[in-house]
Amino acid sequence: MAYIIIMWGLLVILPPESIIDLALEDGVFESFGALYFFMSAFIFLVSFVQSKAGSSFMSWNSRRNYVYLLLALVFFFGAGEEISWGQRVFNFKTPDSFIEVNKQKEFNFHNLGLDFAKLYNVFWLGFLIVVPLASKYVPRLGNWLKSLGMPIVPLELGSLVFLDYLIFRLILFVGFKDDEIYGGGLTEMYENETAFHFFLISVACYISVRRMNKNWLPAHHAKSTGMS
Secondary structure, X not given: OHHHHHHHHHHXXXXXXXXXXXXXXXXXXXXXXXXXXXXXXHHHHHHHHHOOOOEEEOOEEEOOOHHHXXXXXXXXXXXXXXXXXHHHHHOOOOOHHHHOOOOOOOOOOOOOOOOHHHHHHHHHHHHHHHHHHHHHHOHHHHHHHHHHOOOOOOHHHHHHHHHHHHHHHHHHHOOOOHHHHHOOHHHHHHHHHHHHHHHHHHHXXXXXXXXXXXXXXXXXXXXXXXXX
């Protein structure tokens, strides 16, 4: 909550010109957003490597929880997209095939005309709100999700991203012109905040994995002790 207050409080403290500077390509907002996504990807990868409970889908069972690996890939992709896969860092040219179709003439996929913003919103809404609510109020569905290895994020954490979105939409609704006044800075602030909260969520998932590992017993051991 404190991060939300600090970030949106910048609109009160700083003039639009300063917000624009912070929201420049490879600026403070974008760089830290990418950093949060990279850290989230790393923590989810560690959670995958250390997970022991595994996951099951139909007749397929795994020793590791591959949902964490999938989440690691998702956030790695998000981090790479934020910085155009290091194009300005490593100073490589945009391929001609991307120049022709990319709005910003950069090496990334979210400017190819696809509405990645909507996909991102659908992702966090499903992962952070729908899944926890379904797990809580539809027991059979919740048990199935848990058998898949789906981490059930506490609603108090998931609601932070939902609050980020509500404040962002409210600010736009009351008349703040993002592109005209802030040069897209409001969007960058929103993305930065959600990235930070996903970092906190990845940490919470890692703690959950460590806790589950302490209570985990191999299947053969559980059978020998009469546990299930």
